Amino acid sequence: MEWYYYLLIVAIGIVAGFLNTLAGGGSLISLPFLIFLGLPANVANGTNRIAILLQNIVGVSSFKQQKVLEQRAGLQLGLPAVIGSFLGAMLAVDIDEQLMRKIIAGILIMMFFMIIYKPEKWLKGDDGIKSKPGILKMIIFFFIGMYGGFIQAGVGFFLLAGLVLGAGYDLVRANALKVFIVLLYTPIALIVFIYNDQVDFVAGLILAVGNMIGAFVASRMAVKKGSKFIRIILLLTLIFTAAKLFGLFNYIF
Numbered sequence: 001m002e003w004y005y006y007l008l009i010v011a012i013g014i015v016a017g018f019l020n021t022l023a024g025g026g027s028l029i030s031l032p033f034l035i036f037l038g039l040p041a042n043v044a045n046g047t048n049r050i051a052i053l054l055q056n057i058v059g060v061s062s063f064k065q066q067k068v069l070e071q072r073a074g075l076q077l078g079l080p081a082v083i084g085s086f087l088g089a090m091l092a093v094d095i096d097e098q099l100m101r102k103i104i105a106g107i108l109i110m111m112f113f114m115i116i117y118k119p120e121k122w123l124k125g126d127d128g129i130k131s132k133p134g135i136l137k138m139i140i141f142f143f144i145g146m147y148g149g150f151i152q153a154g155v156g157f158f159l160l161a162g163l164v165l166g167a168g169y170d171l172v173r174a175n176a177l178k179v180f181i182v183l184l185y186t187p188i189a190l191i192v193f194i195y196n197d198q199v200d201f202v203a204g205l206i207l208a209v210g211n212m213i214g215a216f217v218a219s220r221m222a223v224k225k226g227s228k229f230i231r232i233i234l235l236l237t238l239i240f241t242a243a244k245l246f247g248l249f250n251y252i253f
Helices: 003-022 027-036 041-065 071-092 097-116 127-131 135-150 155-166 171-195 201-225 227-245
Strands: none
Touching: 003 027, 003 041, 003 171, 003 201, 003 227, 027 041, 027 201, 041 071, 041 171, 041 201, 071 135, 071 171, 135 155, 135 171, 155 171, 171 201, 171 227, 201 227
């Protein structure tokens, strides 16, 4: 690999880490790029988890330092996600590469509807929803974790939807919880991919350098700028994903 590819991987990681921490969809940039570098889709999926893990260590530390992370709630919602992620990763290691690409395309369509659904609720929390006990929440986060273990790309959107629309958090606290939950289940999924020899450690660690930088910047901006700013980023990410779905970036990714 030429030296400038390493710089490009770090740059892609910065963008991916920023989007993953502040909104979601960063893996929709890093995954295709890893495939572009020559990694099979399954290996790219596993390799991306190294960057996600280190990115979220940085993000969680930053959100915790800024006192916006409700860790107890994160553990309650994260446990079913951890269980689901193991099952999702087990499914992912055996999936056909072409099917994997089709699933990623289908995910983009679903995310469109997730983002435009009740836009006003993304700006404020709902303490009434937040205070309710939640078997249904556990089930929802189990399936979100299963999805995250399976593919990771776009899981941030589903987590934000579950945390804002389902659990009643505002976007700033939802982002902190999202990062924490992903940190909880990512090691489980990563172990499954490592066991099945579907991780390129060199590419993953180089990508992680960028992801960590992006995560640090995004976590600071999330708290400083607030929910309105985060929603703008969500909408911009939606535009990107829609454009990618219609093939406008096929010559790049």
